[in-house]
Amino acid sequence: xxxxxxxxxxxxxxxxxxxxxxxxxxxxxxxxxxxxxxxxxxxxxxxxxxxxxxxxxxxxxxxxxxxxxxxxxxxxxxxxxxxxxxxxxxxxxxxxxxxxxxxxxxxxxxxxxxxxxxxxxxxxxxxxxxxxxxxxxxxxxxxxxxxxxxxxxxxxxxxxxxxxxxxxxxxxxxxxxxxxxxxxxxxxxxxxxxxxxxxxxxxxxxxxxxxxxxxxxxxxxxxxxxxxxxxxxxxxxxxxxxxxxxxxxxxxxxxxxxxxxxxxxxxxxxxxxxxxxxxxxxxxxxxxxxxxxxxxxxxxxxxxxxxxxxxxxxxxxxxxxxxxxx
Amino acid sequence: xxxxxxxxxxxxxxxxxxxxxxxxxxxxxxxxxxxxxxxxxxxxxxxxxxxxxxxxxxxxxxxxxxxxxxxxxxxxxxxxxxxxxxxxxxxxxxxxxxxxxxxxxxxxxxxxxxxxxxxxxxxxxxxxxxxxxxxxxxxxxxxxxxxxxxxxxxxxxxxxxxxxxxxxxxxxxxxxxxxxxxxxxxxxxxxxxxxxxxxxxxxxxxxxxxxxxxxxxxxxxxxxxxxxxxxxxxxxxxxxxxxxxxxxxxxxxxxxxxxxxxxxxxxxxxxxxxxxxxxxxxxxxxxxxxxxxxxxxxxxxxxxxxxxxxxxxxxxxxxxxxxxxxxxxxxxxxxxxxxxxxxxxx
Numbered sequence: 001x002x003x004x005x006x007x008x009x010x011x012x013x014x015x016x017x018x019x020x021x022x023x024x025x026x027x028x029x030x031x032x033x034x035x036x037x038x039x040x041x042x043x044x045x046x047x048x049x050x051x052x053x054x055x056x057x058x059x060x061x062x063x064x065x066x067x068x069x070x071x072x073x074x075x076x077x078x079x080x081x082x083x084x085x086x087x088x089x090x091x092x093x094x095x096x097x098x099x100x101x102x103x104x105x106x107x108x109x110x111x112x113x114x115x116x117x118x119x120x121x122x123x124x125x126x127x128x129x130x131x132x133x134x135x136x137x138x139x140x141x142x143x144x145x146x147x148x149x150x151x152x153x154x155x156x157x158x159x160x161x162x163x164x165x166x167x168x169x170x171x172x173x174x175x176x177x178x179x180x181x182x183x184x185x186x187x188x189x190x191x192x193x194x195x196x197x198x199x200x201x202x203x204x205x206x207x208x209x210x211x212x213x214x215x216x217x218x219x220x221x222x223x224x225x226x227x228x229x230x231x232x233x234x235x236x237x238x239x240x241x242x243x244x245x246x247x248x249x250x251x252x253x254x255x256x257x258x259x260x261x262x263x264x265x266x267x268x269x270x271x272x273x274x275x276x277x278x279x280x281x282x283x284x285x286x287x288x289x290x291x292x293x294x295x296x297x298x299x300x301x302x303x304x305x306x307x308x309x310x311x312x313x314x315x316x317x318x319x320x321x322x323x324x325x326x
Numbered sequence: 327x328x329x330x331x332x333x334x335x336x337x338x339x340x341x342x343x344x345x346x347x348x349x350x351x352x353x354x355x356x357x358x359x360x361x362x363x364x365x366x367x368x369x370x371x372x373x374x375x376x377x378x379x380x381x382x383x384x385x386x387x388x389x390x391x392x393x394x395x396x397x398x399x400x401x402x403x404x405x406x407x408x409x410x411x412x413x414x415x416x417x418x419x420x421x422x423x424x425x426x427x428x429x430x431x432x433x434x435x436x437x438x439x440x441x442x443x444x445x446x447x448x449x450x451x452x453x454x455x456x457x458x459x460x461x462x463x464x465x466x467x468x469x470x471x472x473x474x475x476x477x478x479x480x481x482x483x484x485x486x487x488x489x490x491x492x493x494x495x496x497x498x499x500x501x502x503x504x505x506x507x508x509x510x511x512x513x514x515x516x517x518x519x520x521x522x523x524x525x526x527x528x529x530x531x532x533x534x535x536x537x538x539x540x541x542x543x544x545x546x547x548x549x550x551x552x553x554x555x556x557x558x559x560x561x562x563x564x565x566x567x568x569x570x571x572x573x574x575x576x577x578x579x580x581x582x583x584x585x586x587x588x589x590x591x592x593x594x595x596x597x598x599x600x601x602x603x604x605x606x607x608x609x610x611x612x613x614x615x616x617x618x619x620x621x622x623x624x625x626x627x628x629x630x631x632x633x634x635x636x637x638x639x640x641x642x643x644x645x646x647x648x649x650x651x652x653x654x655x656x657x658x659x660x661x662x663x664x665x666x667x668x669x670x671x672x
Contacts, residue, residue, distance in 0.1 A: 217384070219426040225382055226421075227492065228414030229444040231406070241431045317431060317476040 005306075012302040019298045020071065023291035024064045032285070054080075067291070076295060077288030081281070086292035090274060094296075095176050096166055097273030100265070101258050103189055104196035111201050113240075116208025120216065120243075121235060123209075132209075135202035143261060147195035147268045154191060162188050164270035192269040199261055200254055207250055212243045245316050252308025256301045327398065328355040329544055330379075335392035337371075337378050337568075339615065340385075346615040348374045348387065350569045361538060361545040363559035363576065365552060365591065369612040371568040372548045373422075379546075380417055381409055415445040418493035420534075424485035428477040434461075434488055435473040441495050460491040464533060483526035487533070494537060531557055552592055556580055564588045567613055567623035569639075574648025584650040586628045622652070630654045 034051050051057055055066065070077060076086045119128035155163030167188035169177045179185025215221065216239055224238045259275075266275035274293060281289040313319045337349035349371050356362055364372045377383050379394055381401070394401040396416065404412065413419075421427040428437060438457035442448060448456075454473070461469035464487040477485055535558045538545045547559055555562055555576055562579045564572040564587065572585040583589045590608035592598065599605050610627040613619055619626050625635040632653065640653045 219421060219423065220429045222377075222382055222384070223419070223421050223427045223489075224429065226380060226413050226419035227441045227444065228410045228412065229440050230410065233440065233444075238429050238432070242429070245431075315431065317433075318478050 004309075008302065008306045012299065015298050015302055016071075016295055019294045020068065020291065021064075023287075023294045024060065024067065067288075071295070076292035079281075079286055079289045079292075081284045081286045081289070086289045087296075089289065090277065090292055090296050093272060093274045093277045095178060096271060097259070097262050097266070097275060099178065099180060099189065100192055100196065100262060100271060100273060101255075103193035104200070104258060105255055107193055107197035108200045108204055111197065112204035112208060116205045117212055117235060117240060117243075119205065119209040120212035123213070128209075131205060135205045138198060138202035141198075143195060143199050143264050144268060146198045147191075147265060150191050150195055151268070161191055163191070166272055192265050192271050195268070196258065196261055196265045200258065203254065204247070204251065207247055208243060211246050212239055215239045215242045218242075241315065245312065248308060248312050248315065252305055252312075255308075256304050259297055259300055329358045329360075329397060331355040331395045332379070333393045333395075335375070335378060335394065336390040337374055337383065337387055338390045339387050341616075345390075347390075347618070348568050348615060349378065350567075351392070352565075352568075352570055353392075354563055354570065354573065356544050356546065359538070359542040359544055360561070361535070361547065361559050362561045362563065363547040363549060363555040364563045364565055365549060365555055366565035367550055367591075367612050369567075369614070370565040372550075372565055374568075375565070376419075376546065376548050380413055380419065382413075410444070414441055420486070420489050420493050424482050424489055427489055428485055430477055433474055433476055434480070438473070438488075438492055438495060441492050457491075457495065460495055461488065463494065464488075464491045464537075466491070483530065486526075486530050490530070490534060490537065494541070494543075527554075534558065552580065552595060553597075564591070567618060568615075569623065569651070571624065571652070572648050572650045578647045582647050584645045584648055584655050585624075585652050586630055586654070587624050590627075 034047050034054070034056070038047065038050065055063060058066075067077060074087070078084065079086045079089050082089050115131050118125075119131050122128055151163050154161040165188060166179050166185065168182050168184040169179045170181050170185075172178045172181070179189055221234060221239055224234045262271075262273060263275035263278055265271065266273045267279050270276065274296070278290070278293045280286075281293065332355070333353050335349055335352045336347065338345040338347050352371075352375060354362070364375060366372050374383065374387065377387075378389055379401075381389075381404070383389070389402055392402070396412070401412065428434070435454065435457060438460070439450065439453045442453040442456060443450075458469045458473055461472055466472055466484060466487050472480065472484075472488070477488075480488065531554060534545070537543065545558070547555070549555060559576050562574065562576040563570050564579070564585065566587050572579065572583070572588045579588060580592065583592050587608070590606075593606040594608060596605060608627055613623060613626070619636075621637050622628070622631075622635045622639050625631040628635065634653055640651045640656065642649050642651050643656045643659060644650075645655055645659060
C-alpha cells in the first residue's frame, strides 16, 4: 500500500510539473495583469513600478523558478484581484464545487445503473428503446442548452426552483460551508447537479448496458441459472458486479472530466465554486489564480484516479494492490 | 417408471427466414441412479440437449416440440419460478470448463451458500458447515480455507471439484433433517473433464462416478470422448447432426459398433492407431445447422453411402446389440434373418 501511494505521489508531482509549465507558458498571451489591477488614472511610472514589484520584468524562467519554489512550500502565489493567497481563495470555493460534483455523480449512478441494467436484460422492451433514444439525445445536446432549458422551465415558467446561487449554507465543523443540510441549500443544488448529471448519464447507461449484455452471455451466469438461484440475485449480484469492473475504470476518468464541466454549469447557475472562480480569473487575467486552479484540478484528477484504483481492487479480487488486503 | 423420459424433443434456433433445427425428434429415458453418456463430435447437438433439459437454451434457441417428463412431471411447461425449484435442487449441472464456470468476483463460499439458501431455509452458519463438509467430501484440502477464497486462487481440477461439491450440496445424506426431497436426482455433466489434463481428468471421473453410485444420483454425461464414456456410463447414446443415431449398452457399443459414424468415432481414438501412424479421422466435417444434408445426415461422410441414404432418413432398427438408424445395418440384419430362416440351403 505504501509503495502504491508513493508511486501515485510521484505520478502526481510529474502531472503537476507539466501543468505548471503549461500555465506559465500561456500567461504571456493572456493580456496585461497590471492593466486589470489598476484604474485609468494611474500613471505610467506607477504602472512600471508595480510591474517591477510583481516581478513581471524578470525572465520567464526566473519567474517560473520562483513559482515552483513557492509551490513546493505550499505557496501558489497571491491572487492579483483578491490580494490573498490563491490557495486560500480556491479552498474557500472548493466545498461548493465538490458538493455539486458529488451530487451530480450520485445522480448519474442512481439513474444510469437501473436503466442500463434494464436495457441490457430486456433489450427489446419499449422502456429500453425509450431509454436508448433519450440517451442518444442526451449525448448530442450540449450542457449549456440543457441547463438553460431547465432554468427556463423550473425557475422562470413554473417558479419552483431557484435559478442561481448556492442559497443558504451552514458551517460544518467550522471548516466546510455546506448546503447539504438545509432545505434552501438543497433546492439550489437541484438544477445545477441535474444539468451536470445530464452530461454523464447517457454515457453510463450505454456503457453499463453494453458491458452487462456481454456478461450475461458468459458461462458463469448460465451456471448461476442452473443452480436455481433467483433472477434478481443473478442480475444484480452475479452480473452487475462483473459489469462494474470496466464501468469503474471508465467512470473514474469521466468523474475527472466532471470537474471540467463544472466550469460551464457554475457559470450558468452562478454557482460560487471553483469553476466560476476560474472563469472570473481568466477574464481578470489573474494569472497566479489560473495557475493555482489548474494545479488544484490536477491534484483532484490524481486523487480520483487513485480512489478508482482502490475501489476497483475492492470489487475485483483478481487485482490486489500490493501489500493491501481488503 | 423412469426418472426422466424425453419424447420427440426438437430444438430450433430462430432465424429471420427459416428456423434452424438443432435437435430432431430426440427420445430417451433415464432410470433412477443410472449413468448414461451422450457422445458425438462438436456441433452434434449434445450440449443443446443438455441445456434444453433444464430450459437454459440461449436465445434464439427454443424447444419446438416434444416433452421432458421428470418424475411424472412435465418440465417443458414450467414457469420460471417453478424452474427455480427444479434447477440445482432436483437437477444439478456441472459445466465443461471450470475456469469460466464460477463467478470470478464471488468467493467459493458465497457461491455455495447461495445454492443452499435458494432452496432451503437454513441458517448461514449451518449452510457454511454443510458447504465445508461437501468440499471435504470431494477431497479438497483445507476446505474451510478454500471456502473464503476466490475461484482464481484455485487450480482447474480444484474448481471442478468445487462445482461437483455444489452439485452435491443438497444431498439428503447430510441435510436429511431438513427435507428428503432436496437430493439432486439427476446430474447433467457437459464435458466435465475436457478442459483438464489427463491425470486430473481420471480423478474427477472417478469421483463423479463414485459419488453418483454412493448417493443413487443419476448421471447424464455429455462428451466427445469414448475413453471417458467407457469408464463411467452404463448406456451410451451417439448423436450426429442433432439426431441420436445409435444407442445401447456402453460395452456393446464400444466392442461392436453398428452405425458407420460410431465406427468412425471409435476408429479415430488415438489408441486405435499404431505409433507414428496418422489417426484415422472421419473425413469431412459435421454439417453446419444452415446446411443440413438430405436423408441420413451422415451420408456425405459415410463410406457405405448409397442413393437411398440421400433420399430419406432411416428409422431405428434393433441389431441385437444396439438400436441403430442406418440402412446398411438394416440390410445386414434382414440378410441374417433370411440366413437364419434356412432358405439358403438349396
